[in-house]
Amino acid sequence: MIGAIFKGLGTTLKYLFRKPVTVEYPDVKRPVRERFRGRHQLKRFANGLERCIGCSLCAAACPADAILVVPAENDPAAPHSPGERYAARYEINMLRCIYCGYCEDACPTNAIVLEHQYEISFYDRKSSVLTKTELLVAPDRGHGEIPPILQQLNRRPSPPAQIDL
Amino acid sequence: MTRVDIVILIVKCIVLALAATGVFAYFTLFERRLLARMQNRVGPNRAGPAGFLQPIADALKLFFKEDVTPLLADRRVYLISPAFAIVPALIIWATIPLGMWPDGRGGNWLQLAEVNVGILYLLAVTSIGVYGIAIAGWASNNKYSMLGGVRASAQVISYELALGLAVLGAVMQAQSFSTAEIVERQTLMWNVVPQFLGFVVFIIAATAEVVRAPFDLVEAEQELVGGYNTEYSSMKFALFFMSEYVKLVAMNAIAVTLFLGGWQFPGLQTLAAAATQQYGFVIGNAVLGLASLGAFLLKVMLLSFVSVWVRATLPRVRYDQLMDLGWKVLLPLSLANVVVTAVLNVFLPDSPVVTAIAGLVIGTGILLATAAIGRPGKEKRRVTLVQG
Numbered sequence: 257m258i259g260a261i262f263k264g265l266g267t268t269l270k271y272l273f274r275k276p277v278t279v280e281y282p283d284v285k286r287p288v289r290e291r292f293r294g295r296h297q298l299k300r301f302a303n304g305l306e307r308c309i310g311c312s313l314c315a316a317a318c319p320a321d322a323i324l325v326v327p328a329e330n331d332p333a334a335p336h337s338p339g340e341r342y343a344a345r346y347e348i349n350m351l352r353c354i355y356c357g358y359c360e361d362a363c364p365t366n367a368i369v370l371e372h373q374y375e376i377s378f379y380d381r382k383s384s385v386l387t388k389t390e391l392l393v394a395p396d397r398g399h400g401e402i403p404p405i406l407q408q409l410n411r412r413p414s415p416p417a418q419i420d421l
Numbered sequence: 422m423t424r425v426d427i428v429i430l431i432v433k434c435i436v437l438a439l440a441a442t443g444v445f446a447y448f449t450l451f452e453r454r455l456l457a458r459m460q461n462r463v464g465p466n467r468a469g470p471a472g473f474l475q476p477i478a479d480a481l482k483l484f485f486k487e488d489v490t491p492l493l494a495d496r497r498v499y500l501i502s503p504a505f506a507i508v509p510a511l512i513i514w515a516t517i518p519l520g521m522w523p524d525g526r527g528g529n530w531l532q533l534a535e536v537n538v539g540i541l542y543l544l545a546v547t548s549i550g551v552y553g554i555a556i557a558g559w560a561s562n563n564k565y566s567m568l569g570g571v572r573a574s575a576q577v578i579s580y581e582l583a584l585g586l587a588v589l590g591a592v593m594q595a596q597s598f599s600t601a602e603i604v605e606r607q608t609l610m611w612n613v614v615p616q617f618l619g620f621v622v623f624i625i626a627a628t629a630e631v632v633r634a635p636f637d638l639v640e641a642e643q644e645l646v647g648g649y650n651t652e653y654s655s656m657k658f659a660l661f662f663m664s665e666y667v668k669l670v671a672m673n674a675i676a677v678t679l680f681l682g683g684w685q686f687p688g689l690q691t692l693a694a695a696a697t698q699q700y701g702f703v704i705g706n707a708v709l710g711l712a713s714l715g716a717f718l719l720k721v722m723l724l725s726f727v728s729v730w731v732r733a734t735l736p737r738v739r740y741d742q743l744m745d746l747g748w749k750v751l752l753p754l755s756l757a758n759v760v761v762t763a764v765l766n767v768f769l770p771d772s773p774v775v776t777a778i779a780g781l782v783i784g785t786g787i788l789l790a791t792a793a794i795g796r797p798g799k800e801k802r803r804v805t806l807v808q809g
Contacts, residue, residue: 258792264734268459278463 291408293355293370296348298391300398306336307367310343317362322352346388350376360409366402433533438511445666446476452729459733480659488655491562498560503653503660506553509546510664513671516542518601520684520717522710525702531684531714532601539600540592543675544585547630550668551577554632554639554649557661561652569648572740573632573639579747580636584626586755590619590762591679604683608690611682615765615777618758618784620680622751624727627672629747631665634732638740673724674717681720684713750791757787 279286288294299307310327328344336342359368378384402410450465450472457464468474490499516539520531529535536542551574558570592598594616595606603612613620629636640648650661677683689712697705738746761783765776 261735265730268730268734271461272455272459274461276458276463277461280463280466 288372292372293357295371295373295376296391297369297371297393299367299369299403300393302398302400304395304398305338306342307365308343309337309339309365310341313362314359314368317358320352320354322349346391348386349384350386351384366406369403369405437514437533441511441514441667444670445663448666448670450475455729456733483656483659486655491652493562495560498556502553502557502560503657505556506664507660509550510667513546516600517674517678518604518683520710520714523706531710535601538598540588540598548581558649563652565645566649566651569639569645577630580626580629583622583751583755584630586759587619587623587626590616590758593762600678604678607682608685610777613680615780616680617781618787621788622755623676626751631668631672633669635735635737636743670725673721676724677720684717686716689713
């Protein structure tokens with residue numbers, strides 16, 4: 257019995273000199289995995305045009321019915337996106353979203369991406385609905401090819417069939 | 422006693438009481454950080470540098486909490502029991518010599534009261550503390566609080582005997598009941614050597630006496646919600662919490678006084694003599710006082726570390742195990758310690774070194790024998806099969 261007590265004391269003493277496993281969260285942020293699915297972003301092409309063409313396939317694919325897309329016709333003189341239509345309204349209800357990533361898979365232009373941002377809490381329920389202005393990246397942040405985060409989609413055993421304009 | 426003496430005494434009392442509560446505040450932080458590290462965590466580190474303001478934050482929080490009194494509580498007793506708990510915890514410190522700072526009139530600045538039966542005072546006051554707990558449990562009109570209080574009184578009474586007898590060993594060694602005298606007599610050798618058995622019994626019994634892990638059945642959360650302080654909130658709860666910790670540190674201080682040489686450390690007298698020779702009496706006394714106080718606090722801190730360490734390691738004992746340990750192990754051990762001390766001091770009165778070594782060897786032998794006998798063997802389970 258005495259031996260067991262001293263063995264226990266030895267164990268606790270040993271742990272006293274170990275580094276704690278705690279990650280001090282607001283100060284230290286753990287990096288997320290490459291395929292981590294966080295807050296959505298609507299991407300742009302390299303020339304600044306929106307990738308979203310207002311096809312509503314993401315809204316159709318969404319199992320939680322979190323996405324609302326209201327398409328509109330592009331003005332040929334000053335188009336929002338290549339092609340005929342663009343999303344006049346694009347809203348995601350973050351209280352409904354389950355971060356399954358089906359919208360990424362469904363999107364034919366790789367417009368919607370679940371990015372790595374995970375600090376998406378809010379104070380009132382109205383701010384749970386992200387509007388297009390909040391989702392859309394800045395005009396100079398466009399990509400010529402598939403957005404880097406979505407590269408991993410192509411490395412999956414059966415990459416989704418997608419067109420890139 | 423002149424008026425100046427009385428003023429000095431009052432100031433000393435206030436300083437000591439404030440120091441004890443300050444020690445409590447930072448002991449909680451010390452314990453939380455240490456426990457956390459032993460459990461692979463970081464512990465409170467947000468308030469101030471390295472969590473240094475955490476005790477202040479806790480105190481503020483407790484002050485601003487709602488103070489609830491249960492409707493059916495015995496109001497007067499309910500209100501007075503926190504005071505019953507905290508006052509003994511604070512006045513324990515009165516007779517403990519915290520250091521040696523001579524005031525030039527044969528007194529000592531660092532000891533509040535030099536009583537020639539200081540040890541009896543310590544024993545009496547430490548056991549009065551349980552009244553607060555028992556009364557609190559009863560007055561709350563809550564069966565879990567009541568059970569906690571009853572457990573506390575039963576436990577403290579059981580361990581009091583072993584504690585008193587362990588202290589008796591140190592008293593016999595010094596042939597005095599005065600705490601200052603006991604410390605004085607440990608100049609050559611700390612009592613922990615001749616009284617090794619007594620020291621071990623004292624540490625275990627003291628842990629049980631202040632109802633601390635692994636003997637904290639009084640507040641066994643799984644069984645009793647929070648124990649005797651379940652119905653207390655705000656500052657009243659804080660007072661119970663405080664009394665527990667102040668008592669723990671005080672017990673460690675008593676252990677240091679009785680067994681670890683109090684404020685003495687080898688070379689202290691040489692240091693003080695050198696300072697006196699160099700700078701005169703006042704500075705010499707100050708050096709002696711500060712060095713002895715530092716040594717005392719360091720020893721208390723070491724023992725406090727052991728308390729935290731034990732709390733981090735050992736699980737809570739069962740109630741029957743607690744009683745078994747108190748009555749069947751510690752009481753006989755402390756009695757044996759008294760016998761050994763008495764016999765050795767009577768037969769070898771002039772050779773302290775031989776006595777000490779004999780005491781150490783015999784004490785260790787008895788402890789090892791007890792551990793060997795008390796080893797829990799494989800219990801054979803008897804299963805009675807019933808034909809259906």
